[in-house]
Amino acid sequence: MKPLSLSMSAFGPFASSQTIDFTELGNNPLFLINGPTGAGKTTLLDGICFALYGKTTGNEREGSQMRCDMADDSVLTEVTFHFQLGSTGYRIRRVPEQERLKKSGDGSTVQKSEAQLYKIAPDGSETLIVASKVSDATAEIEALTGLDVEQFRQVMVLPQGKFRELLMADSKAREQIFSQLFQTHIYKRIEDTLKAKAADIRNLVKEQRARRDGILQTAALTSDDELTAELSRIEPEFAAATAAKEQSVAAHLAALKQRDSAQQLFAEFTRLQELQAEALSLNEQQAQIATQTTRLEVAKQALRVKPLLDNALSREQEASVAAAQRDSAQLTLDAAKLALSHAETAAQEIIPLEHKLREVEQQNSHLSALVPQLAEFASLEQALAQAKEILQHTKLQGQESKTALATLVEQRGHCENQLPALQSQSEQQLATAQALQQHRHMLEQFKQWQQICAKVAHTQGVLEQVGLQGKALNTQYQAASTAYKSLQLKWFQGQAAILARELKPHEPCPVCGSSAHPHPAVSHEDLPTDLQLQAAQDAEALALDNLNKARAEYRGLQKQLETQQHQANELATVLGDKVELSLESHSQTLERLMQQAKQADAAAQALQQLQQQIKTLQQQESTLAQQLELERERYREQEGKVERLSGQFAEKALRIPEEYRTLDVLNQAIAHNQQQLEQIKRQIDVLRTAQQQATEQSVAAQTALSAAIERCHATADLQAQAQQTLLTALDNAGFIDRDALREALLTDEQMQTLAEGIETYHRQCALNQSQLSQLTTKLSESTLPDLDALEALLTERLAQLKTAEEVWSQLNTRLTLLNNTQTQLAIVDQKAKSLEDEYAVVGTLADVANGNTGNKISLQRFVLSVLLDDVLLAATQRLHLMSKGRYRLLRKEDRAKGNKASGLELEVEDAYTSKVRPVATLSGGESFMAALSMALGLSDVVQAYAGGIKLDTLFIDEGFGSLDQDSLELAIRTLMDLQSAGRMIGVISHVSEMKEQIGTRIDILKTSHGSEIKVILP
Structure with missing residues (x-):
C-alpha cells in the first residue's frame, strides 16, 4: 500500500483542515515527521489508521475522542485518506460520532459515524464501493489490504512504545499475522479438513462400537465368548426339540384322521335313521295327494268353461247399461224442454234493460267531464294550504331569530365584562x-x-x-x-x-588457544x-x-x-x-416559579378563549341580523302569494257542484255508474246465453234418446245368444249351474301350488327309496363308533403337540436371535476394521498437520516457519549491520513446554558470548533495532513471494532515542538503503541527528489555535 494524500479536519490537535500530499515528497521517500511533544506527530499515523480501520495506532483512544477541542463548532471532524494498491487508487473518508450544530435552527445534534470508500480508475473516475456503513468500509479495507487493524499496526506501523510486540509475539500471534501476509490459509484449511475428517471417522468408530454393544445387549449378552458358548449349548437342544415336534405332529395328524373317519361313519348312521323316518311320513301322505290330484283335474275343466261364463256376464252387463242409458236420455229430454220454456220467458226482460243502459252511460259521461276541473281545483286548494303554512312558519322563524339575537347581545356583554381581569393576569406570563x-x-x-x-x-x-x-x-x-x-x-x-x-588436558583453550592450563579459574x-x-x-x-x-x-x-x-x-x-444554598432551597424556588407560571399560563389561555368567544358572538350577531332581515322579506312575499291563490280558488269552486268537489266522491260516483253499466250488460248477456243454451240442449237430448233405444235392442240380442252357449257348455262339463262352476275354479297360484306339491311328493318318494337302498347296503357290515374316546385321544395328542411346539419355538427364537447377532457383529466388526484402517491414515495425517505430534508444529506453522526463516535471514542482514556484527535473529526450534503451540518463536544469537538466548533479553535499543530489522525483512520477503501482500510503506514512531551514536548512524544508513530499494519510510523522532541527516520533513507546528502541517523539501 502506498499513501498518496491525507486530509484531517478537527482531528486530534489539528483544529482546521490540514492536508499532506505524499507525492510532493518524491518517489519512495525517506522522510522525517518532526515537531514538539504534543504537536500531533503520532496523530498523522492515527489519521491513516483511523481512516482505514476506524481505530488509532495505539488503540488508546476511540474515534469519537479524537475531536479537537479548539475546532470551531461548525467544523466537522473527519479524515480522508487517498492511497494506492498496485496500480489501483482508492479514497476513503471516515467521520466519527460527534456533536455538531443543527443544519437549521439552534442547538446541536449527534452526528452518527459514517464512512465512504471509492475506487479510482486510471482516468480519474470514481466508483462508490461503500456508501455510509462503517463496518462495511472496514471489512472492505481488510479484504483489499489483507490485514486487520492489529496486523496493520505490527507490520506497517511501529507505534510508539509498541515496537517490541512484533518481536515478542508468540507462535499463535505470529501465525495469524504471517498467514494474512503470505496468504497461507489453504494450509489451514487442509489442517481443518483433515481434523474434521479424522473426527468424523472417530465418531463413526464410536458409533460402530456403541452399535456392537447395543447388538449384544439386545441379545442379553455381554461378550462374543458368551455368544459362542450359548450357540454351542442351544444347537443340540434345538435339534432334539425339532425331532420331538415332528413326532408330535405325526401323532396328532393320525388321531385327527381317526376322529374324522369316525365322525363321518356316525353321520351316515344318523342319515339312515332320518331316511327311514322320512319313508314312513311319505306313506302317510299318499291319500291326501290323491285327493289333491282329483281337485286339480276338476279345476282345470272349470277353467276351460270360465271364458263362456265371463262372456255371458259381460253381455248381461252391457244390456243393463243400455237400458239405464235409455231411461236417463228420456229424463234429460224432459228437463231440456222445461229449461227452454223458462229461458224464453226470461228473455222478455232484455228490452227494458237496454233502455236503462243508455241512461246510465249518459250520466257517467257528464261526471267524467268534471275530473280534470276537479284536479285543478284540488291543486289550487293544496297550493293555498301550503302557502298559508309557509307564511305561518316564516312568522315563527322571525320571532325565534329575534329572540336569539337578543340572547347573543347579552352573552357578548357578559364576556366583555370579564376581559380586564384576565388581561391583567396574562401580562405576567x-x-x-x-x-x-x-x-x-x-x-x-x-x-x-x-x-x-x-x-x-x-x-x-x-x-x-x-x-x-x-x-x-x-x-x-x-x-x-x-x-x-x-x-x-x-x-x-x-x-x-x-x-x-x-x-x-592437551586441548586448546577456546579463549587463549593454549593447550596448557596451569591455573584454571575456580568458583x-x-x-x-x-x-x-x-x-x-x-x-x-x-x-x-x-x-x-x-x-x-x-x-x-x-x-x-x-x-x-x-x-x-x-x-x-x-x-x-x-x-x-441547598438543593432543597433551589427546588422549592423552582416549584414556586412553576406554580406561578402555571397560573399565568392558565390566565393567558382563558383570556385567549374569552377573546375568541367574543369574536365568535359578534360574528353570530351579524349573521343572525342578516338572517332576520331575510326572513322579514320572505314573509311579505309569501303573504302576497296567499292572497293571489285565494282568488283563484274561489273562482274554481263556482264551476263544480258542492257534492262533487272531492275527487274521491267524484270517482266513487263514476265507479258506481260504471258498475251499473257492467251489471246491466252482464244481465243481458246471461239472458241471451241461457235462451241459446236451452235450445241447443233440447235438440241434443232428443238425438241422445234415439241412439240409446237402438243400443238397448242390440245388447238384448247378444245377451240371449251368450246365455244359451253357456248352458250348453255347463251341461257338457258336468256342472249343474253357474255356482257349481265358480266353486270348482281355482286361481293360477292355487293350481300351481297343488301341481308343485304333488310333483314334489313323487320326487321325494323316489329319492328317499334310492338313498335308503344305497345307505342300507353300505352300512350292512359297519357298527356305530365311540366318538368320546376318539375325542379324548385327539385332545391328548394336541396337548403334546403344543408342548413340543412351545419348546421348539422358544429355542428357535433364541437360536435365530443368536445367529442374527453373530451376523450383525461380523458386519459391524468389518465396518469398524475398515474405519480403523482409514483412521490410521487420516488420523495420522490430521495429527501431523495440526501439530499434535513430535515438535507440535502444524502444517501451516511449518510452512510459515520456512517463510519466517527467510524473513529472519533478511532481517539478520540488517540487524547484523546495525549491531556491528553482534546479533543474529534465529527461529526457536525447541518444542514449547506443555501443549503450547511452537515453531514461530524467536531467539537471538549473541556473537560476543556465542550463546543463543530469548529476544526478551535484548535491551531497549537492541529491541528497537531487532524490531526494525524484523519489519524491514518482513517487507522484503512478503513482496518477494507471489500472492503475498505488497508492503512498500513503513512508519516508525520513536525508538531511535534509545540508540547510541554509532547504532543510530547504522540504522539511518539501513533506512536509506531501504528507501533506495523503492520503499516509502516515515520516521517520527526527536533525535537531532535524524533531523540533520533526513532532509525531507513534515513539520508539525504547534500554535495556540491548533497545530498546522508544513512540508520541508531539501
Missing part, C-alpha cells in the same frame, strides 16, 4: 416564564456542580490508593532489580569457572543457571511493567482530577453565591 427558564438552567448547573464535586472526592480517594500501590510496586521493582543485577554479576563472574570446568559459590537468570530478569521486567502501569494510572487520575476540579471551579464561578 412572559416574565414568569423567563424567570422559570433561568432558574431551571441554574438548577441544572448546580446539580452538575454537586456531581463533579462528588467525582473530585472519589478521584482523590482513588488517587491516594493508587499512590500507595505505586510506592509498594516501586519497592518491589527495586528489590527485583537488585536481585537480578546481583544474580547477573554472579553469572558473569562464574563464566570463567564454567569454561574452566569444560577444559580438557567457590553456587553459580546461577540460565533459567534462574532468566527468571530473575522476567521478575524484574514484570515488576517494572506493573510499576509503569501504576504510574500511568496515577498520571491519568491526576489529569482526571485536574479536569474535574477545573470543571467544578468554572461552575462555581457561574453560580456565584448560589452554591451556598
Whole structure:
C-alpha cells in the first residue's frame, strides 16, 4: 500500500483542515515527521489508521475522542485518506460520532459515524464501493489490504512504545499475522479438513462400537465368548426339540384322521335313521295327494268353461247399461224442454234493460267531464294550504331569530365584562416564564456542580490508593532489580569457572588457544543457571511493567482530577453565591416559579378563549341580523302569494257542484255508474246465453234418446245368444249351474301350488327309496363308533403337540436371535476394521498437520516457519549491520513446554558470548533495532513471494532515542538503503541527528489555535 494524500479536519490537535500530499515528497521517500511533544506527530499515523480501520495506532483512544477541542463548532471532524494498491487508487473518508450544530435552527445534534470508500480508475473516475456503513468500509479495507487493524499496526506501523510486540509475539500471534501476509490459509484449511475428517471417522468408530454393544445387549449378552458358548449349548437342544415336534405332529395328524373317519361313519348312521323316518311320513301322505290330484283335474275343466261364463256376464252387463242409458236420455229430454220454456220467458226482460243502459252511460259521461276541473281545483286548494303554512312558519322563524339575537347581545356583554381581569393576569406570563427558564438552567448547573464535586472526592480517594500501590510496586521493582543485577554479576563472574570446568588436558583453550592450563579459574559459590537468570530478569521486567502501569494510572487520575476540579471551579464561578444554598432551597424556588407560571399560563389561555368567544358572538350577531332581515322579506312575499291563490280558488269552486268537489266522491260516483253499466250488460248477456243454451240442449237430448233405444235392442240380442252357449257348455262339463262352476275354479297360484306339491311328493318318494337302498347296503357290515374316546385321544395328542411346539419355538427364537447377532457383529466388526484402517491414515495425517505430534508444529506453522526463516535471514542482514556484527535473529526450534503451540518463536544469537538466548533479553535499543530489522525483512520477503501482500510503506514512531551514536548512524544508513530499494519510510523522532541527516520533513507546528502541517523539501 502506498499513501498518496491525507486530509484531517478537527482531528486530534489539528483544529482546521490540514492536508499532506505524499507525492510532493518524491518517489519512495525517506522522510522525517518532526515537531514538539504534543504537536500531533503520532496523530498523522492515527489519521491513516483511523481512516482505514476506524481505530488509532495505539488503540488508546476511540474515534469519537479524537475531536479537537479548539475546532470551531461548525467544523466537522473527519479524515480522508487517498492511497494506492498496485496500480489501483482508492479514497476513503471516515467521520466519527460527534456533536455538531443543527443544519437549521439552534442547538446541536449527534452526528452518527459514517464512512465512504471509492475506487479510482486510471482516468480519474470514481466508483462508490461503500456508501455510509462503517463496518462495511472496514471489512472492505481488510479484504483489499489483507490485514486487520492489529496486523496493520505490527507490520506497517511501529507505534510508539509498541515496537517490541512484533518481536515478542508468540507462535499463535505470529501465525495469524504471517498467514494474512503470505496468504497461507489453504494450509489451514487442509489442517481443518483433515481434523474434521479424522473426527468424523472417530465418531463413526464410536458409533460402530456403541452399535456392537447395543447388538449384544439386545441379545442379553455381554461378550462374543458368551455368544459362542450359548450357540454351542442351544444347537443340540434345538435339534432334539425339532425331532420331538415332528413326532408330535405325526401323532396328532393320525388321531385327527381317526376322529374324522369316525365322525363321518356316525353321520351316515344318523342319515339312515332320518331316511327311514322320512319313508314312513311319505306313506302317510299318499291319500291326501290323491285327493289333491282329483281337485286339480276338476279345476282345470272349470277353467276351460270360465271364458263362456265371463262372456255371458259381460253381455248381461252391457244390456243393463243400455237400458239405464235409455231411461236417463228420456229424463234429460224432459228437463231440456222445461229449461227452454223458462229461458224464453226470461228473455222478455232484455228490452227494458237496454233502455236503462243508455241512461246510465249518459250520466257517467257528464261526471267524467268534471275530473280534470276537479284536479285543478284540488291543486289550487293544496297550493293555498301550503302557502298559508309557509307564511305561518316564516312568522315563527322571525320571532325565534329575534329572540336569539337578543340572547347573543347579552352573552357578548357578559364576556366583555370579564376581559380586564384576565388581561391583567396574562401580562405576567412572559416574565414568569423567563424567570422559570433561568432558574431551571441554574438548577441544572448546580446539580452538575454537586456531581463533579462528588467525582473530585472519589478521584482523590482513588488517587491516594493508587499512590500507595505505586510506592509498594516501586519497592518491589527495586528489590527485583537488585536481585537480578546481583544474580547477573554472579553469572558473569562464574563464566570463567564454567569454561574452566569444560577444559580438557592437551586441548586448546577456546579463549587463549593454549593447550596448557596451569591455573584454571575456580568458583567457590553456587553459580546461577540460565533459567534462574532468566527468571530473575522476567521478575524484574514484570515488576517494572506493573510499576509503569501504576504510574500511568496515577498520571491519568491526576489529569482526571485536574479536569474535574477545573470543571467544578468554572461552575462555581457561574453560580456565584448560589452554591451556598441547598438543593432543597433551589427546588422549592423552582416549584414556586412553576406554580406561578402555571397560573399565568392558565390566565393567558382563558383570556385567549374569552377573546375568541367574543369574536365568535359578534360574528353570530351579524349573521343572525342578516338572517332576520331575510326572513322579514320572505314573509311579505309569501303573504302576497296567499292572497293571489285565494282568488283563484274561489273562482274554481263556482264551476263544480258542492257534492262533487272531492275527487274521491267524484270517482266513487263514476265507479258506481260504471258498475251499473257492467251489471246491466252482464244481465243481458246471461239472458241471451241461457235462451241459446236451452235450445241447443233440447235438440241434443232428443238425438241422445234415439241412439240409446237402438243400443238397448242390440245388447238384448247378444245377451240371449251368450246365455244359451253357456248352458250348453255347463251341461257338457258336468256342472249343474253357474255356482257349481265358480266353486270348482281355482286361481293360477292355487293350481300351481297343488301341481308343485304333488310333483314334489313323487320326487321325494323316489329319492328317499334310492338313498335308503344305497345307505342300507353300505352300512350292512359297519357298527356305530365311540366318538368320546376318539375325542379324548385327539385332545391328548394336541396337548403334546403344543408342548413340543412351545419348546421348539422358544429355542428357535433364541437360536435365530443368536445367529442374527453373530451376523450383525461380523458386519459391524468389518465396518469398524475398515474405519480403523482409514483412521490410521487420516488420523495420522490430521495429527501431523495440526501439530499434535513430535515438535507440535502444524502444517501451516511449518510452512510459515520456512517463510519466517527467510524473513529472519533478511532481517539478520540488517540487524547484523546495525549491531556491528553482534546479533543474529534465529527461529526457536525447541518444542514449547506443555501443549503450547511452537515453531514461530524467536531467539537471538549473541556473537560476543556465542550463546543463543530469548529476544526478551535484548535491551531497549537492541529491541528497537531487532524490531526494525524484523519489519524491514518482513517487507522484503512478503513482496518477494507471489500472492503475498505488497508492503512498500513503513512508519516508525520513536525508538531511535534509545540508540547510541554509532547504532543510530547504522540504522539511518539501513533506512536509506531501504528507501533506495523503492520503499516509502516515515520516521517520527526527536533525535537531532535524524533531523540533520533526513532532509525531507513534515513539520508539525504547534500554535495556540491548533497545530498546522508544513512540508520541508531539501
